[in-house]
Amino acid sequence: MIQDNLFNYKHFVFLKLAVALALISGIAYLIHTPAITANGGTWLGYTLGTVGALLIVWLMWLGVRKRQYSNETGNLRAWVSAHIYLGLALTVVATLHTGFQIGWNVHSLAYVLMMATIASGGWGLTLYVQGPKAMSDVLNRQSPEELASLVEQLDREAAKASKQADQAVQTLVAASAGQGVFNQRTDAWRGHVSACLTDNCVNQLQQALQANPELADLYRNQVQRLRALKQLRRYYHLRFWMDLWLSVHVPLSFGLLAALLAHVLSVFIYW
Ligand code: HEM
Known part of the structure; x- marks a missing residue:
């Protein structure tokens, strides 16, 4: 069915x-x-x-x-x-x-705002159709809070494991632990960060791994951290756009209501 x-x-x-x-x-x-x-x-x-x-x-x-x-x-x-x-x-x-x-008057303002509200509704609909499913797919039956606490747990394990490694590796891992989901607010809009310190750590460890196989656990830890960060980035990116469109659609609809009221009142005043 x-x-x-x-x-x-x-x-x-x-x-x-x-x-x-x-x-x-x-x-x-x-x-x-x-x-x-x-x-x-x-x-x-x-x-x-x-x-x-x-x-x-x-x-x-x-x-x-x-x-x-x-x-x-x-x-x-x-x-x-x-x-x-x-x-x-x-x-x-x-x-x-x-x-x-249509002309330059309050009547047409109501019309233009109405069309803009409807257009924003159409835009929102495209997000609405894909957004919620894409969000639950990317989280893979986990909540964003669970992913964030997984990152914290990985950081604790990495801090412990890196104590045996040399100073350069310790610095890399510590820098990675300081890397949040986004560097700045505009990252949520784009959905990725340009200079991700965890990404950098993964790349450096991958190279160091050939000379020093004991770094394997630390490398796996950072790969897991990066995966969780990427899930959270995608999730918050989708949420950002879902929230943004409503914050366009709703104010436009209130603007329309005000213009509609002005339109109706002016029609009856100048009857
Ligand atoms: C002048 C016409 C329209 C007005 C005044 C209007 C107004 C609104 C308002 C007040 C909400 C509630 C938002 C909230 O409080 O969360 C809403 C939600 C919504 N509108 Fe419109 N809307 C209009 C046309 C459209 C059109 C044409 C579409 C689609 C093609 C659309 C799609 C949506 C969607 C998907 C929601 C979200 C529903 C939900 O959260 O469950 N709207 N609209």
């Missing part, structure tokens, strides 16, 4: 709903012949505007719904699936509402 996911939820019920909404809006727009140029002020313009505004408020409600863990009305997967498809249908409803009259 194929499991419901964000896209095929209940046999694509929300995709069908969104297509129906876009089609009805499109057909109404085509058969509507207003006495003035089509815009938000005709009866169809008001209707599409009301549907669009209600949709925006409902789309924003997802933020509230996500935090209501005890609420049983519809599961979150259904909510997100509906959010995606109806959010995309909003492009059609709102564009027809404008009657393609």
